[in-house]
Amino acid sequence: MDESALERYFDDSIANESDFLLGEELDLQSPPPPGKGPAPSRGVQVAEELDLSFLPDELSSRDEQSRHDNTADSQIVPLDVSQDSGISGDYNSQDATAESEQGPSMSGPGTGVSPFYPMTPMTPMTPMTPVTEKSGIIPQLQNIVSTVNLGCPLDLKFIALQARNAEYNPKRFAAVIMRIREPRTTTLIFSSGKMVCTGAKSEDQSRLAARKYARVVQKLGFPARFMDFKIQNMVASCDVCFPIRLEGLVLTHRQFSSYEPELFPGLIYRMVKPRIVLLIFVSGKVVLTGAKEREEIYEAFENIYPILRGFRKQ
């Protein structure tokens, strides 16, 4: 409890500059130490009055998880943040020492007895490396949808005639459906020159595929360019490897989840920050969709994983 108040205090001290710090410190130091009751409550209270919503989610989720044993974290090395684990390890040790110093005094920061200087944070914290019990699971991207503008009107009948990998049925749909083998993708090419490319498993593959399609159209004689390439949607999936009580989850997270077993076997969780939709199934498999950036998917999964784990122990 006190360590979470401590961490929140750190967040505040970093986010809001000197005025707040000075005021806080003076405030908390002026009452004598016997007021240990009021001090932590005030420290905690002031911290809670602050609006921390602008901070990245990792910081706020960190608070509730810092109660777990953090030493194991340094051993669990997530694949793509390897260089950051050193920092998190550092912070862990600093945190631990800070904790032990704070332990006996049992109060918020800023009381006279502590050797703590709340003004300067211990380590330069990079908000992107949350000191949490990482899940160790990385969602795998399954599908990327992107759009690109070729910049010139196209004759779809001609394309369907000249290209081997194209299908065109104007009565059914007003676009040419073209496929390439490597990367295995499909695209819809419209007569305005705009194109939608689907099926790639990574952003770079999607870009490469879109370029190949543009090259094909170029070879067919159109002055195609490659303008405004944009990733519109990313879909990823992963498995947490334990069963999930969907009925319980929908009760506790009512405002975000929707579970109708008569309509769909999975629970639809609409996360607000980041704005991602997750399909959670009883088998523990999770599908994440609606992202425009890869980080949103990872962030969303790290947000949902503690919730799901919490469920499993109940």
Added chain:
Amino acid sequence: MSRSGLSCPGCGSSNIVDDDLYCQAQLVCVDCGSVVSEGALTNESVYVGASDVSYSRTTAGDKKPCMNLLKGRHHVIAMCRILRVNREIEDLSQTFYSRAYQHKSFIRVTLRKKEFLAGCCVLVSCRMRQWPVTIGTISCLLDADLVEVGAVYKEMVTVLNIEAPSFNIYDVIEAHSQEYKISLHVAEELAENHKDLTKRAVELVELAADTWVVTGRQPVPVIMAAIYLSWQSLKPNRHRLKLSLDKFCQLAKVKKQKPAAIRVTEMKEVLCKLGKEIPWLGETLTPDNVVCQVEDILKHRYALLRRALRAREEALLPESLASCEASPPRAPEVSDPNPAESPVERHKRSAEGTLAPGDEAGQPRMAGELAGGALESPDEGSNWGARALFAPPCVVHAKRRRVEQPELRDVTGDEEISDSEIDSYIRTPREAREFAQMQNMFLE
């Protein structure tokens, strides 16, 4: 007030005033008293142009509510009366319907969809007042497809921003069991009263929910399976045991749901697993003879659950120890639940001696906890479901997915694209000609 620019035709003076004494405004010369001009016979300020008068502004009365809205309201009331809901729900659904109807996402949809909307308003009001109704029932009333009604329901809930409670299977069991015409008009050995039937069905559904048979599945087949098993086990004589699920549904005049048979099998499997732990039972339990033991199993289900889970844990213990040593990072996760479990284990050992019903009182929560705790055994890739005693059937019988070969995945997106590759996607002129000819042939 004198008007500039006007001069009296009689005397030529410019001293003209507005005379508002009479009902018509007149411009009168002060000096000689002649009237310069009179107001128009009509009141111009009201009629801007004499011909542009809309019907609604002159003759029509108040705007009448839309006919379809009224019809829809009648639909809502009719459905409420058929379902015999109370007045509060009726009023609530009326309110929802009026609100939803006026909303822009529903004002221009087809009439059929408006009917669905009426049904969904009834559904959401019933849910909010804890009156159990399934979407299936509503779609039956509307004679529509469950999925379509579901889509309208979801849209409505989002549009009106209602926080409706989620579906609770236990509410619905009693209502459903009333449908089964199994108490009268059937043979003596086959008749059963609803109260007992429902009570046992509820226990069976609770057991199924604890062992992952219910989550994620359609609720009505689960209820059907539970009612069938409870009916069989209440008087397991040979008449009842002989009757299959199909015949039972015919007897009870209920439409059989296809998944119900699979649910029956799954529930019997669970019952067998639990029945194995009964100490006084000599014979081995198979799905055929387990029905006779259902009463005992249900009576002591929590204790049996604990025993079964513990037995499975002990069987897995040497395995998990080996895996612990093999992969240290996993150790915190595996050891994590153990502290939670050891106090439960101690409890179990103390309560071990008898399977007295007193066991059940304090233990259900712990049994649930234990069920949750013991089920985790995070495994690197192999089927964790096969190892757990109770796991969702979709995990136990996991589909083998075609593993997509990753191949080269260090694509930068800006690589060179070889001409030959692109050429392989373009037809040769001869091919194109032949294709065109073939198309023409088909089109003729």
